[in-house]
Amino acid sequence: MPELPEVETIRRGLDKCILNKRIKSVTILCEKSWRGLDKALIEGQKIIEIDRRGKALLMQLENELWLMTHLRMTGQMIFVGDERFAAGHPDGGFTEKMPGRHTRIYFEFTDGTHLYFNDQRKFGFIKALDELGLAEDEFLKRLAPEPWDMNEEEFWQRLQRHQNSIIKAVILDQHVIAGVGNIYADEGCYLAGLYPGTRVKAISRETADELLHGLREVMQRSIDSGGSTMKDYVRADGTRGSYLEKFAQVFRRDGEVCRKCGSEILKTRVAGRGTHYCPKCQPKGKVDA
DNA sequence: CTAGGATCCTGTCAGC
């Protein structure tokens, strides 16, 4: 679920809600969702910094320990105090009473407020690490730079290591570029006029550049949107954040018309994932000069 | 090393 922009929205929200708060207790409702060091080492600690790397959220504690959260497909973070801040996988958890049926872990702070980690499918986790554990974490160690932290040449070189792969699978690979998920992969390909099932070896340098720019653009717009409309996340009907409604050109728009050319947006399966595209703006056999 | 498919888990929805 949450891709880089959603996790960044969570980071910014938590920066306002829980920074410098002291954790009174940690309650683990699903053992599988907690990894790493014992929760007793976390209790009593103050949260002194909140960072993000790709889709991973990092919270630093005053005793040099870290909490790394990965929301995977269905994770959510929900802060409940005087106001509620919720972001991540959009479902009823945004509004229902906490802890809810999908709450796996929650924190109580010394001021009586709470932070809930909800995760329907239990793929996500919160992992407690010391400095060494953080430095040696395989996911973080192998994570590629973010779209803004690599130039066109580096992106091109990274793509070339997967000549025979399908481009969508390659940009979903966090070792190639960090933070891209199923929504922004489809949206980025649309902006580049590139069919998501195209093999890397058939893509020109120019199209690759456009793809990198497209990914940056859709993600930046989403971050800006989430940041400015965080209250949208607490609408009474629990509807999702604003990106899909406002900006999606193809994602989940199958059956609707392309805003550029009027063709019907199609849905298919590429790299094992549901994939949305405009058959006219993103032609399959595009010959790329 | 790369490429592709299965797998983890719960819930919802379409189609009998």
Add this chain to the structure above:
DNA sequence: TGCTGACAGGATCCTA
């Protein structure tokens, strides 16, 4: 109504 299979905003593990 009840069942069944497909699918879901992710990443890893296993195989070739």
